Amino acid sequence: MVFTWLQAAILLFFLGGILFAAGPLVGSLLIAPKAHGGAMGESYECGVPTHGNSWIKFGINYYFYALIFLAFEVDILYLFPVAAAYASPQGLATTFKLLVFLAVLAAAVVYFMRKGVFTWPRKIQVSPRP
Amino acid sequence: MAPQNPSLAPAVNTVDPALIAQPAVQKLVDVCRAMSIWPMTFGLACCAIEMMAVGMARFDIARYGAEVFRPSPRQSDLMIVAGTVNKKMAPAVVRLYEQMPAPRYVMALGNCAISGGPFNIENQYNVIQGVDTLIPVDVYVPGCPPRPEALLEGLFAIQQKMTGRRWWQVPQGGQS
Amino acid sequence: MSIFSLLPELWLLGLVCALFVASISDKKQSVASWLPMAAGLGVLAALFALGERGEFLYAAYKLDGLSQFFKLVIAFGFAVVTGIAAGNKEGKDLTPDYFMLLALSAWGLMLLASCVELITLYLALELSSYSLYALIPLRGKDRRAAEAGIKYILFGAAVTALALFGLSYIIAAKHTTYLSGLAATSWSFADAPMAVIGLTLFLAGFFYKLALFPFHFWCPDVYQGAKNETAAYVATIPKLGAVVVLVRLAAFVAPHLEVTTILAILGAVSMTAGNLAALVQRDLKRLLGFSSVAHAGYVMLGLAAGSAAGMSAAAFYSLAYILMNLAAFYVVCAIAKNDENPSLDDLDGLYKRAPALAMILAVAAFSLVGLPPTAGFAGKLFLLSAAWDQGYHWLVIVAVLNTAISIYYYLGLVRHAYTGESDAPAIVWPRGYLIFGGALAVLVLLLGILPAPMYDLAAQAAGQLHP
Numbered sequence: 220m221v222f223t224w225l226q227a228a229i230l231l232f233f234l235g236g237i238l239f240a241a242g243p244l245v246g247s248l249l250i251a252p253k254a255h256g257g258a259m260g261e262s263y264e265c266g267v268p269t270h271g272n273s274w275i276k277f278g279i280n281y282y283f284y285a286l287i288f289l290a291f292e293v294d295i296l297y298l299f300p301v302a303a304a305y306a307s308p309q310g311l312a313t314t315f316k317l318l319v320f321l322a323v324l325a326a327a328v329v330y331f332m333r334k335g336v337f338t339w340p341r342k343i344q345v346s347p348r349p
Numbered sequence: 350m351a352p353q354n355p356s357l358a359p360a361v362n363t364v365d366p367a368l369i370a371q372p373a374v375q376k377l378v379d380v381c382r383a384m385s386i387w388p389m390t391f392g393l394a395c396c397a398i399e400m401m402a403v404g405m406a407r408f409d410i411a412r413y414g415a416e417v418f419r420p421s422p423r424q425s426d427l428m429i430v431a432g433t434v435n436k437k438m439a440p441a442v443v444r445l446y447e448q449m450p451a452p453r454y455v456m457a458l459g460n461c462a463i464s465g466g467p468f469n470i471e472n473q474y475n476v477i478q479g480v481d482t483l484i485p486v487d488v489y490v491p492g493c494p495p496r497p498e499a500l501l502e503g504l505f506a507i508q509q510k511m512t513g514r515r516w517w518q519v520p521q522g523g524q525s
Numbered sequence: 526m527s528i529f530s531l532l533p534e535l536w537l538l539g540l541v542c543a544l545f546v547a548s549i550s551d552k553k554q555s556v557a558s559w560l561p562m563a564a565g566l567g568v569l570a571a572l573f574a575l576g577e578r579g580e581f582l583y584a585a586y587k588l589d590g591l592s593q594f595f596k597l598v599i600a601f602g603f604a605v606v607t608g609i610a611a612g613n614k615e616g617k618d619l620t621p622d623y624f625m626l627l628a629l630s631a632w633g634l635m636l637l638a639s640c641v642e643l644i645t646l647y648l649a650l651e652l653s654s655y656s657l658y659a660l661i662p663l664r665g666k667d668r669r670a671a672e673a674g675i676k677y678i679l680f681g682a683a684v685t686a687l688a689l690f691g692l693s694y695i696i697a698a699k700h701t702t703y704l705s706g707l708a709a710t711s712w713s714f715a716d717a718p719m720a721v722i723g724l725t726l727f728l729a730g731f732f733y734k735l736a737l738f739p740f741h742f743w744c745p746d747v748y749q750g751a752k753n754e755t756a757a758y759v760a761t762i763p764k765l766g767a768v769v770v771l772v773r774l775a776a777f778v779a780p781h782l783e784v785t786t787i788l789a790i791l792g793a794v795s796m797t798a799g800n801l802a803a804l805v806q807r808d809l810k811r812l813l814g815f816s817s818v819a820h821a822g823y824v825m826l827g828l829a830a831g832s833a834a835g836m837s838a839a840a841f842y843s844l845a846y847i848l849m850n851l852a853a854f855y856v857v858c859a860i861a862k863n864d865e866n867p868s869l870d871d872l873d874g875l876y877k878r879a880p881a882l883a884m885i886l887a888v889a890a891f892s893l894v895g896l897p898p899t900a901g902f903a904g905k906l907f908l909l910s911a912a913w914d915q916g917y918h919w920l921v922i923v924a925v926l927n928t929a930i931s932i933y934y935y936l937g938l939v940r941h942a943y944t945g946e947s948d949a950p951a952i953v954w955p956r957g958y959l960i961f962g963g964a965l966a967v968l969v970l971l972l973g974i975l976p977a978p979m980y981d982l983a984a985q986a987a988g989q990l991h992p
Contacts, residue, residue: 249369250378257361257447263421266441326545333549 283336294324360443360484364451383508385414389425393432396459396494400431408497422449433461434477446484454487456503463489530579530588533571533596537632544625556621557611564604571600585642590986595638595769598844602762603631605851609858610754612958618663627758630656634766643692643702654681664752673750680743684733691726694719708777721784735767737821738795745814753861756810757854760817761847768824768843772836775828776990785829789920792825796927803934809857809867820846826912826924835911836987841980842904845972849901852889852965856882873945879952881959883942888966890935895928900972
C-alpha cells in the first residue's frame with residue numbers, strides 16, 4: 220500500500236498521542252520502585268481512616284445545568300456553519316431565518332425559567348411544577 | 350515515659366526495587382527526580398510559615414523545581430514535616446507516609462520535628478519526641494524555626510541523597 | 526400555492542404554540558376544555574388542504590396526494606387521542622405540557638409525510654421521536670413508565686444512529702439525497718451494493734417506529750409502562766409516519782429485488798412473532814402491543830408487493846389500523862380505574878357493566894382480526910390481493926395462517942367481555958364520551974362496508990408515486 224505523507228502524518232500524530240498518555244504510565248511501572256504495605260492500598264482521606272460511603276447523593280441541580288449547557292452548546296455550534304455559509308447574505312431573509320431559530324431557543328429558555336430550573340432550591344426537589 | 354499507644358506505631362516501609370534496576374537508567378531517572386521534587390504540604394506549626402516563605406518570590410523554591418506543593422500524598426515525593434507532631438496528629442502522619450508512592454523522602458524541618466524541640470522534656474504527655482520515631486527521616490533541618498535558606502539547603506541535601514552530588518553553589522559562609 | 530397550502534401544519538403549529546403558552550402560564554385551567562375542538566378544526570383544515578399540490582424549501586418539502594392523505598389521517602388520529610385524553614377528568618398528569626408534547630410529535634409526523642429529501646426526513650423523524658421520548662415516562666411517579674421511557678430512548682437512539690449511518694452510505698453511493706433522484710437509479714445489489722446496504726439500515730429507523738421484527742422489542746413494554754392515553758397515541762400515529770416514509774422509499778424498489786425480499790421476510794416473521802407472543806398475554810395494553818407488531822407485518826405485505834396496488838393497500842390499511850386501534854385503546858382508557866393497566870380479567874362482565882363499551886370493544890376486536898364487515902377485513906383484502914398479484918404466494922399463506930392464530934386472542938377479548946362474570950360496579954361515563962366512542966366504532970364499520978372512497982384516495986395518492 221502506498222501511503223501519502225498526509226496519512227503518515229495522521230498515523231504519527233495518533234501514535235504520538237497514545238505514547239504521550241501511555242508512556243509515563245508504562246515508564247513508572249518499569250523504572251520506579253514499588254512501595255506497599257500499611258495504608259498504601261486504602262483510599263486517601265486526609266490522613267484519617269475512611270468512613271462512610273464514597274457514593275453520596277449530590278444535588279440534581281448540577282445535572283440540570285450541565286444538560287442545559289450541553290443543549291445550548293450544540294445550538295451555538297450550529298450557528299458557526301450558518302455564519303460561514305451565509306457570509307454575504309442578500310436582503311433580510313437569512314437574518315429572519317436565523318431569528319426564527321433563536322426565537323425557538325428563547326422559547327425553550329422561557330420554558331425552563333417558568334418550570335423553575337434556574338432557581339436554586341433551598342431544599343432539593345425533584346417533582347415538577349403542576 | 351507514658352505507656353506506648355498502639356496508634357503511635359511506626360510506619361510500614363516495604364519498598365520493592367524497580368523492574369529495570371540498571372544503574373545507567375536509574376542514575377538518569379534519579380537526576381530527573383531530583384530536579385523536580387514535588388513536596389507535600391505538611392505544615393503543622395510555625396515552621397510552616399518558613400515553608401510558605403520558601404514558596405514565595407524572595408526565597409523562591411521554584412528555581413530548584415520544587416514549587417508544586419501537592420496536598421495529596423499520592424502525587425508527592427517529599428514530605429516536609431514542618432512543625433510539632435502531637436499524639437493526635439501522629440496516626441495521620443504515619444498514614445500519609447504509607448500512602449506516598451516510592452521513592453519517597455522525608456525532611457524533618459525544625460527542632461520539634463527532629464526531637465520534640467522545646468517540648469522535649471521528661472514526662473512529656475502529648476508531643477512526639479521526634480518524628481523519626483514514626484517515619485524514617487532522610488534529612489534533618491535544625492532551627493526554631495530554620496530560615497528559608499536552611500530549608501533550601503535541606504532540599505539540596507535531599508538532592509544529594511538522590512543523585513550522589515550537590516548541584517548548586519556552596520554559599521559564602523561555608524557548607525552547613 | 527400560497528401559505529394556505531400548508532394549513533394543516535400551520536394549524537397544528539398554532540396549537541403547539543397555544544399549548545406552550547398554557548404550559549408556562551400560571552392559570553390552572555385544563556386545556557381539555559378547548560383542545561379536542563381545536564384538534565377537530567385541524568381535521569377540517571386537513572380536509573380542505575387535501576387537494577393542494579406544490580413544492581417548498583428547495584423541493585425538499587412536497588405536497589402531493591400521499592402527503593395530504595396522511596396529514597388528514599394524522600390530524601384525525603391526533604383529534605381522537607385528545608378526545609380520549611380529555612375524557613379522563615381526574616388525570617392529574619394530563620397537563621398542558623403533556624398535550625404540547627403530543628401535538629409536537631404529531632406536527633413532526635405531519636412534516637414527515639411531506640418530506641421528499643432524506644435529511645429533512647431524518648429531521649422530521651427526530652422531531653417526532655424526541656417529543657415521544659419526553660412523553661412516555663410521564664406517568665405520575667410510576668417506575669414502569671420510567672423503565673418504558675429508558676427502553677424507548679435507548680433502542681430509539683441506537684436505531685436512529687444506524688439509520689444515519691445508512692444515510693451516509695446512500696449519499697456516498699448515489700451522490701444525492703432527493704428521493705426523485707434516488708428513484709431514477711438502480712437498486713439491485715449487483716449494481717449498487719453500498720446503496721442497498723445503506724437503504725436497509727435507513728429503513729431500520731422506520732421499522733423501529735413501525736415495531737417490525739426485529740426492532741419491535743420496545744413495543745409491548747412501552748405500551749404497558751406508559752400512561753393509557755400515551756399508549757393510545759404511540760400505538761397509532763407514529764406508525765402512520767413510518768408507513769408514509771416506507772411507501773415513499775419502497776416506491777423505488779421493484780418487486781423481487783433483494784430489498785423487497787428482506788421486507789417480505791421481515792413482515793412474515795413479524796406477523797408470526799407478534800401473534801404467537803400475544804397469545805399468552807394477560808395485560809390488555811401488552812396484548813395490543815404485540816398485536817401492533819403483527820399488524821406491522823401485515824403492512825409489509827403491501828410494501829413488499831411494490832406495485833401501485835400494494836402501496837395503496839398499505840396506505841389504506843394504515844388508516845384502518847389506526848381506526849381500529851384507537852377504538853380498542855378508547856375502551857382500554859375507559860375501563861382503566863385510577864390510571865392502572867387493565868388486564869383481561871378487568872374485562873369480565875363488561876356487557877353488563879358498560880354495554881356500550883363492550884360493543885365498541887367487540888367491533889374493534891373483530892376489525893383487528895379481519896372479519897367482515899369491518900375495516901380490518903377490507904384492508905387485509907386489499908393487502909392480500911396486492912401481494913398475491915405480485916407473486917408472493919408464500920407470504921399470503923403465512924398472513925392467512927397468522928390471521929387464524931390471532932382469532933384466539935382478539936376474540937378472547939370479546940369472550941371475556943361477553944361471557945365473563947364479575948361483581949364489579951357499573952362503569953359510568955358521560956353520554957358525550959360514549960357517543961364519541963360509538964362514532965369510532967361506526968367509522969370502523971363504515972370503512973369496512975364502504976371502503977371505496979378512502980381507497981380511491983389512497984390509490985390516487987400512491988399512484989402518483991408509482992405510475
